Amino acid sequence: MKIRNMVRKYAAPVLVAGSALVSGIASAEIDAAAVTAVKTAVIADAGTASAAGFAIMAVVLSLSIGFGLLQTFARKGAQG
Structure with a gap:
């Protein structure tokens, strides 16, 4: 379907x-307790997601820089 x-x-x-x-x-x-509990859980989840996003961004950036350096090194080695 x-x-x-x-x-x-x-x-x-x-x-x-x-x-x-x-x-x-x-x-x-x-009730106020339920609202506070939900708010606390959402803020905690947002913090976790933010930290994970920054960690992924750091890994991607470092890999990009590393591959760029490796490419430059290989190019210079190939030229002699």
Whole structure:
């Protein structure tokens, strides 16, 4: 089954069910402890993702510099 057909077939029921779920949750009372717990978890996850992103960026940058130096070294060695 193609993705387009699946979206056409299942999008409306999922949207209706999701809307009903969200409206049921939105009408419930939210306590401050739950909000604080969610906020703390989100901030912790964002910090972890940020640190991982910087680590990946550092590895990619160092590999780029390393391969550039290796290419220069090989080119100079080939020229004699």
